[in-house]
Amino acid sequence: MQTHPSSESLPPLVSSLVAPLPKPPMEALLSTLTRRLVARRPDLIRRLGDVVRVPIAIVPDDLPHAFLLSLDPDNSRVRICDKSRIGDARAIVRAPFLALLGLLDGTYDGDALFFSRDLRIEGRTEHVLALRNTLEEADLTPGEFFGLSGQSADWVNTISDKLLGQVRAFAQKSAHADCSRQKLS
Amino acid sequence: MRSTEAKQMELVCPAGTPAALRAAAEAGADAIYCGLANETNARNFPGLNFSPEELADGVAFAHRKGSKVLVAINTFARAGDVDLWREAVDTAAQSGADAVIAADLAVLDHAASNHPDLRLHLSVQAAANTPEAIRFYADTFGVKRVVLPRVLSVPEIAALNKEINVETEVFVFGGLCVMTEGRCSLSSYATGKSPNLTGVCSPPEHVDYTEDADGRLLARLGGFTIDSFEAGQAAGYPTLCKGQFTAEGKTGYLFEDPVSLNAFELLGELSKAGVTALKIEGRQRGKAYIAGVVGAFRKAVDSLSDGGDPGPAIGALKAFSEGGRQTAGSYKKTWR
Numbered sequence: 001m002q003t004h005p006s007s008e009s010l011p012p013l014v015s016s017l018v019a020p021l022p023k024p025p026m027e028a029l030l031s032t033l034t035r036r037l038v039a040r041r042p043d044l045i046r047r048l049g050d051v052v053r054v055p056i057a058i059v060p061d062d063l064p065h066a067f068l069l070s071l072d073p074d075n076s077r078v079r080i081c082d083k084s085r086i087g088d089a090r091a092i093v094r095a096p097f098l099a100l101l102g103l104l105d106g107t108y109d110g111d112a113l114f115f116s117r118d119l120r121i122e123g124r125t126e127h128v129l130a131l132r133n134t135l136e137e138a139d140l141t142p143g144e145f146f147g148l149s150g151q152s153a154d155w156v157n158t159i160s161d162k163l164l165g166q167v168r169a170f171a172q173k174s175a176h177a178d179c180s181r182q183k184l185s
Numbered sequence: 186m187r188s189t190e191a192k193q194m195e196l197v198c199p200a201g202t203p204a205a206l207r208a209a210a211e212a213g214a215d216a217i218y219c220g221l222a223n224e225t226n227a228r229n230f231p232g233l234n235f236s237p238e239e240l241a242d243g244v245a246f247a248h249r250k251g252s253k254v255l256v257a258i259n260t261f262a263r264a265g266d267v268d269l270w271r272e273a274v275d276t277a278a279q280s281g282a283d284a285v286i287a288a289d290l291a292v293l294d295h296a297a298s299n300h301p302d303l304r305l306h307l308s309v310q311a312a313a314n315t316p317e318a319i320r321f322y323a324d325t326f327g328v329k330r331v332v333l334p335r336v337l338s339v340p341e342i343a344a345l346n347k348e349i350n351v352e353t354e355v356f357v358f359g360g361l362c363v364m365t366e367g368r369c370s371l372s373s374y375a376t377g378k379s380p381n382l383t384g385v386c387s388p389p390e391h392v393d394y395t396e397d398a399d400g401r402l403l404a405r406l407g408g409f410t411i412d413s414f415e416a417g418q419a420a421g422y423p424t425l426c427k428g429q430f431t432a433e434g435k436t437g438y439l440f441e442d443p444v445s446l447n448a449f450e451l452l453g454e455l456s457k458a459g460v461t462a463l464k465i466e467g468r469q470r471g472k473a474y475i476a477g478v479v480g481a482f483r484k485a486v487d488s489l490s491d492g493g494d495p496g497p498a499i500g501a502l503k504a505f506s507e508g509g510r511q512t513a514g515s516y517k518k519t520w521r
């Protein structure tokens with residue numbers, strides 16, 4: 001059920017912790033997992049249509065970096081770049097990180113996030129729509145993304161569900177505390 | 186003349202992808218409507234819809250779950266290029282779908298002549314809202330159900346049902362198309378594409394959003410700025426009917442505000458008016474919408490007979506609505 005994700009921004013401390021992490025290993029891991037997913041699900045590339053090989057920037061509001069995603073039958077890539085260096089993206093999607101994750105796993109509806117202004121789109125709207133609809137069809141659970149199946153996938157999905165639930169609750173709590181502090185000051 | 190004796194109304198739910206179809210079936214849809222990935226259906230958006238194989242698999246899945254599948258082939262065939270629409274009907278029939286939803290005379294004729302066992306529903310795109318028009322479609326093509334445009338009040342629907350011998354289906358939730366559908370040229374005017382011919386109102390390649398330094402969102406369609414939303418203000422779809430216009434020195438919403446339909450409070454009256462099926466709009470929406478809206482309306486329809494309380498589930502649907510607001514639309518016609 002859709003809740004309001006604007007209260008789910010990660011606290012600034014998370015951004016400070018993530019900022020110094022090295023980008024190349026994360027890029028390599030995300031690119032490999034994306035390539036494997038595309039190889040397992042050729043229907044997703046068909047569904048993407050004209051958006052194949054089109055770079056789209058995914059920009060979490062509450063993290064220091066942007067993800068530049070380009071899906072391709074043979075050479076899908078995820079690049080991690082500074083938010084100021086997403087120049088070659090044909091479309092940009094901005095939202096809090098947890099809202100973006102919720103879009104991936106089907107917790108949130110993209111149009112509802114757009115209505116509530118949690119999600120913002122710049123550039124070619126049709127590319128964002130094609131990507132969004134393709135990801136909807138991908139039914140992307142963490143297990144599926146890691147290429148697991150059967151019991152191990154169930155196990156990873158249950159753990160991630162629990163973990164994400166806790167992170168969401170924590171983000172809501174700290175947003176609430178922030179709000180109360182602002183009211184008092 | 187149809188009996189107006191209250192029967193459990195059928196819940197007809199949208200699916201833009203196989204994943205959404207599965208979500209709708211799991212959430213308790215009696216029937217699921219979907220379309221093929223081309224111009225033959227009025228939700229021809231990038232990344233949406235079904236290949237023939239996906240449709241056949243979807244029908245098999247839905248049938249296992251006890252849901253029917255209705256295939257929307259509801260745009261108007263292009264003169265000189267009717268084969269795409271004929272093939273779509275043949276594909277739907279081969280997939281084992283339970284009905285085709287069509288508007289165009291050529292499409293209806295092809296289906297009635299070549300697939301006499303395939304049930305035909307008249308799409309809202311045909312804009313049939315008089316007994317004479319509906320009887321014509323029923324007598325000529327054997328149409329069994331008509332989807333009514335979102336411009337009739339409940340008493341008007343009740344009066345119509347007394348004069349016709351086919352089932353009626355009405356929209357109860359989702360995006361509002363405020364014109365008599367099938368007769369709106371606003372999108373064609375701004376972009377050259379229309380829901381009736383190319384299957385898209387406000388085609389995304391003509392939509393552009395920009396946010397200024399103050400967080401104000403400007404929505405453009407075909408180069409025209411059609412609305413703006415202040416920072417933090419809930420936004421709506423980039424449809425011209427819900428844009429702001431300036432006339433006689435005043436600027437405001439001329440046809441309709443950014444708002445979505447929610448006719449939950451009228452379900453009992455719609456049932457008494459002889460309505461057979463309730464339609465949820467939103468083939469362009471995600472699984473979260475499908476699961477939330479279908480689940481809530483499943484409870485609402487069941488509550489008419491089991492007395493359950495669907496209130497909280499229905500209340501939670503506001504977040505899915507355009508502009509964060511809801512209306513009972515023409516069903517109540519309070520502005521008259």
Ligand code: SF4
Pocket residue numbers: 361362363364369370371372380386387424425426427
């Ligand atoms: S512009 Fe509005 S009334 Fe016209 S087809 Fe689109 S949604 Fe319907």
